[in-house]
Amino acid sequence: xxxxxxxxxxxxxxxxxxxYENLGMIKGLTDEKVKSNNYKHYNSNTIERLEIIIEARxxxxxxxxxxxxxxxxxxxxxxxxxxxxxxxxxxxxxxxxMKYFKQTKRLLEKVCEKIQNDD
Amino acid sequence: xxxxxxxxxxxxxxxxxxxYENLGMIKGLTDEKVKSNNYKHYNSNTIERLEIIIEARxxxxxxxxxxxxxxxxxxxxxxxxxxxxxxxxxxxxxxxxMKYFKQTKRLLEKVCEKIQNDD
DNA sequence: TAAAAGTATAGACTTCGCTCTATGCTTTAT
DNA sequence: ATAAAGCATAGAGCGAAGTCTATACTTTTA
Numbered sequence: 001x002x003x004x005x006x007x008x009x010x011x012x013x014x015x016x017x018x019x020y021e022n023l024g025m026i027k028g029l030t031d032e033k034v035k036s037n038n039y040k041h042y043n044s045n046t047i048e049r050l051e052i053i054i055e056a057r058x059x060x061x062x063x064x065x066x067x068x069x070x071x072x073x074x075x076x077x078x079x080x081x082x083x084x085x086x087x088x089x090x091x092x093x094x095x096x097x098m099k100y101f102k103q104t105k106r107l108l109e110k111v112c113e114k115i116q117n118d119d
Numbered sequence: 120x121x122x123x124x125x126x127x128x129x130x131x132x133x134x135x136x137x138x139y140e141n142l143g144m145i146k147g148l149t150d151e152k153v154k155s156n157n158y159k160h161y162n163s164n165t166i167e168r169l170e171i172i173i174e175a176r177x178x179x180x181x182x183x184x185x186x187x188x189x190x191x192x193x194x195x196x197x198x199x200x201x202x203x204x205x206x207x208x209x210x211x212x213x214x215x216x217m218k219y220f221k222q223t224k225r226l227l228e229k230v231c232e233k234i235q236n237d238d
Numbered sequence: 239t240a241a242a243a244g245t246a247t248a249g250a251c252t253t254c255g256c257t258c259t260a261t262g263c264t265t266t267a268t
Numbered sequence: 269a270t271a272a273a274g275c276a277t278a279g280a281g282c283g284a285a286g287t288c289t290a291t292a293c294t295t296t297t298a
Contacts, residue, residue, distance in 0.1 A: 055222050055223050056219075058219040059219055059220055059223045069227070069230065072234065073229075073230050083234060084234045084235065087230050091224060091227050091231070094220055094223065094227070095224075097178075098217075100174045100177040100178055101177075103174050104171075104175050104177075104180075104213065105210055105213045107171065107174075107188070110192075111191050112203055112206050114192070115191065115199075115202060115203045115206075116198065118196060118197070
């Protein structure tokens, strides 16, 4: 599929997809058989990768961090202990953030109660 | 307490604290009795506010949004329905983000398993 | 009393993550 | 065959959230 279809399937703008491609987070391939253009083709793996990007950026991970996650998940075969440690640290980060989420949610709920009781 | 102490108690840099003060998210008071300087004094309420800021920015809320939360929590007495709706929407946002958190956490756990099994 | 450290204000600079514009080539539609 | 739409690259611009620097005054310390 070409970039337009990819954009529609993921909900990301064409500009954003190209931005991620420039950062090396996804990769389209130009069809060797067609030499008249250099249009890039994307496959279902690209969609998978973009969905992971969307999820992880919601969590607040930087694009650089997300790139590492993608590499370890899709490309790397070696099992470096430091990579393992990195991701274990990320899991801990998520758990920590969950705490902030729960606290902030509770605060917002209290704010709502306060507003409703001020009638 | 002066800004240096506030910085140490919250872990935020003096620059960041001043930045938040310029945005109107916190407010220090100059001691009227001391006219020779205009040093600002902060109290425990400022610490509370900064702790809320730290929590909520982890959640991904913008400083403008956080400012609204602070105002509703500490200052406002009126109960506008649109404010209530705003915060209810924010609570929903948090719930949605929680889903992404769980998915990303699961992915990271799988990445860790993959690394460990590749031995 | 002189030096060092703390405080305030203003504004420049930086990074991140887009977003948009210009230009030019290719393909599709009429 | 011409116009419209799609694709690519390069680079400019932007808003958010800091971060840093310069300058000047005040307070503390030696």
